[in-house]
Amino acid sequence: MPLPQDAMGDSPLSRTPIPVPAFFKDAECSFSRKRQGRPFCYTLPPRPPAKSVPPISRIFPHRYQSWSQPRPQSVSFRSPEQQPLHSRLYDESRRELFFEQCFQRICKLGRGSFGEVYKVRSREDGRLYAVKRSMEHFRGESDRQRKLAEVQKHERVGCHPNLVRFVQAWEEKRRLYIQTELCEASLQQHCEEYGPLPESKVWAFLCDLLRGLHHLHQRHLLHMDIKPANIFLSSHSTCKLGDFGLMLELGCGSLSDAQEGDPRYMAPELLDGEYTKAADVFSLGMSILEIACNMELPKGGEGWQQLRQGYLPPEFTASLSPELLSVLTAMLEPDHKKRATVDSLLSSPVLRRVAMWRSFILNSQAGINRALSVCQWLLSFLVVLWMGVTWLAHWLLGCWNSSSKTPSSPASTPTPLIDSSMSSDWEDDSLGDDVFDLPVKAASPRSLPCILQYHEGTGDLHTQNNIQNSPEVFPCPSVGNTSTPRNPSPECSIRSRKRSLLCNSPNVSRISQESLCSDESSSPSTCHSSRFVDEDCQHAFEPKNLLSMFENVSMEQD
Numbered sequence: 001m002p003l004p005q006d007a008m009g010d011s012p013l014s015r016t017p018i019p020v021p022a023f024f025k026d027a028e029c030s031f032s033r034k035r036q037g038r039p040f041c042y043t044l045p046p047r048p049p050a051k052s053v054p055p056i057s058r059i060f061p062h063r064y065q066s067w068s069q070p071r072p073q074s075v076s077f078r079s080p081e082q083q084p085l086h087s088r089l090y091d092e093s094r095r096e097l098f099f100e101q102c103f104q105r106i107c108k109l110g111r112g113s114f115g116e117v118y119k120v121r122s123r124e125d126g127r128l129y130a131v132k133r134s135m136e137h138f139r140g141e142s143d144r145q146r147k148l149a150e151v152q153k154h155e156r157v158g159c160h161p162n163l164v165r166f167v168q169a170w171e172e173k174r175r176l177y178i179q180t181e182l183c184e185a186s187l188q189q190h191c192e193e194y195g196p197l198p199e200s201k202v203w204a205f206l207c208d209l210l211r212g213l214h215h216l217h218q219r220h221l222l223h224m225d226i227k228p229a230n231i232f233l234s235s236h237s238t239c240k241l242g243d244f245g246l247m248l249e250l251g252c253g254s255l256s257d258a259q260e261g262d263p264r265y266m267a268p269e270l271l272d273g274e275y276t277k278a279a280d281v282f283s284l285g286m287s288i289l290e291i292a293c294n295m296e297l298p299k300g301g302e303g304w305q306q307l308r309q310g311y312l313p314p315e316f317t318a319s320l321s322p323e324l325l326s327v328l329t330a331m332l333e334p335d336h337k338k339r340a341t342v343d344s345l346l347s348s349p350v351l352r353r354v355a356m357w358r359s360f361i362l363n364s365q366a367g368i369n370r371a372l373s374v375c376q377w378l379l380s381f382l383v384v385l386w387m388g389v390t391w392l393a394h395w396l397l398g399c400w401n402s403s404s405k406t407p408s409s410p411a412s413t414p415t416p417l418i419d420s421s422m423s424s425d426w427e428d429d430s431l432g433d434d435v436f437d438l439p440v441k442a443a444s445p446r447s448l449p450c451i452l453q454y455h456e457g458t459g460d461l462h463t464q465n466n467i468q469n470s471p472e473v474f475p476c477p478s479v480g481n482t483s484t485p486r487n488p489s490p491e492c493s494i495r496s497r498k499r500s501l502l503c504n505s506p507n508v509s510r511i512s513q514e515s516l517c518s519d520e521s522s523s524p525s526t527c528h529s530s531r532f533v534d535e536d537c538q539h540a541f542e543p544k545n546l547l548s549m550f551e552n553v554s555m556e557q558d
């Protein structure tokens with residue numbers, strides 16, 4: 001239906017004063033502005049009345065009920081068979097629910113008349129989701145089927161950027177769980193926090209919601225519960241329709257199951273049983289009126305009637321632009337046959353302009369986000385690259401240092417780094433074959449570097465403390481090579497050579513005689529220098545030294 005506009009392009013309502021009804025003074029009192037800081041649960045629709053008869057499960061508590069599954073079951077209407085839930089994290093033998101085992105509950109997002117909604121993190125993929133858990137247990141098979149029907153509706157809806165995305169659903173211990181994408185907040189929560197929306201945002205959200213509704217109406221689906229509490233804002237500031245619990249499908253006999261939505265947003269023709277797409281347009285119009293004018297919508301009475309007779313209180317709508325007022329008037333047309341349709345609204349010039357502008361903004365936002373994430377990725381790649389290059393440079397420098405300082409015959413020409421006077425205590429120490437079987441002692445292995453010297457004649461290794469003389473020793477992985485002969489004597493076994501190489505890593509440290517002897521009380525026989533060397537060797541056997549170790553071996557073989 002075309003929007004009611006005159007030749008000037010203005011709505012009659014914007015220029016002609018609305019005839020004030022005789023009862024206006026009384027009627028005025030039926031509309032009020034929203035009060036700030038109202039508790040969230042204030043807007044909840046009434047709960048269904050409690051049954052006077054206790055449920056069968058109370059009368060026969062131990063009777064087996066086919067609908068009360070002991071195990072979690074996947075709920076899906078795409079496959080005819082009920083499937084058990086699959087998750088690599090779920091352990092059937094544990095008492096915790098599937099929900100607790102597979103999700104980390106972060107906080108409660110909200111509560112409706114059917115369920116409580118939690119913000120959760122999936123332990124499986126680490127992402128954030130919303131999970132709605134039915135508030136009450138199934139009271140019987142028909143109650144279960146009624147609740148499970150919401151899942152079927154989610155599946156019917158399919159994917160659209162302006163509809164809340166369904167992920168999966170399951171039932172466990174007579175409760176239904178529905179996992180959906182997580183949104184920032186509902187439009188109602190947003191308005192409670194930030195007050196009425198500026199008109200630019202109202203247009204943008206109206207455009208998003210009309211697109212979502214267009215997707216539903218194309219599939220002959222009626223939402224039937226459009227209101228700010230069921231409209232969600234995504235993290236990218238797009239608006240989405242959610243909560244498909246009351247959705248109806250035209251032409252498939254589901255109209256007999258129709259339930260009334262919130263009376264504040266309800267189209268008047270629903271009282272006569274006229275379920276059409278126009279009812280959604282009316283509810284959306286009411287929601288927009290509420291958020292744009294900060295108006296408390298009446299649940300009944302005179303104000304409720306007036307709004308459904310095409311009367312929009314000017315004291316609330318005075319601040320709206322004529323375009324928005326004319327769109328609202330078209331959406332809130334009392335006669336559902338004359339009411340604007342989603343198609344006609346989306347093809348109106350003003351909404352086409354908004355839609356173009358909206359697409360441009362969303363696309364540029366998405367582009368900026370993509371560029372930012374690429375930059376972030378590049379930055380982390382560069383950091384890793386820089387760390388790798390620094391490490392390599394460090395390592396190459398170390399190798400170069402060691403090769404420039406390695407004498408041709410370490411036994412005959414002792415390195416200037418080695419202070420032989422410091423090695424007197426260690427001269428008779430040697431590595432035996434059992435060194436790797438010795439226990440590790442609790443000393444600080446990295447604090448005092450030492451150098452092992454190989455005596456060609458005896459085939460023995462001697463430790464020499466170089467703590468004072470060799471600051472360059474620390475960064476160099478092969479600095480101890482000076483004590484390793486290039487042409488080892490035949491008595492020197494390969495094993496002992498490898499061990500000496502092990503000990504030549506910078507992690508090899510000297511343990512003072514005192515500290516070792518202080519351990520004597522526990523094992524007196526261990527106060528022996530060869531064991532000290534062993535201990536050092538064991539400390540030196542760390543993955544980061546492996547590279548230098550093999551480097552040394554290869555240098556030796558050369």
Ligand SMILES: Nc1ncnc2c1ncn2[C@@H]1O[C@H](COP(=O)(O)OP(=O)(O)OP(=O)(O)O)[C@@H](O)[C@H]1O
Nearest residue numbers: 109110111112113114115117130182183186229243
């Ligand atoms: N995907 C979501 N992301 C963020 N918040 C959500 C999400 N789903 C629901 N909520 C919050 O939980 C509230 C209740 O959720 P929902 O409307 O789905 O429950 P309901 O019991 O079906 O409500 P109703 O009474 O409208 O039928 C919402 O108003 C909203 O505040």
Ligand SMILES: [Mg+2]
Nearest residue numbers: 112229230243
């Ligand atoms: Mg809801």
Ligand SMILES: [Mg+2]
Nearest residue numbers: 112114243245
């Ligand atoms: Mg609902």
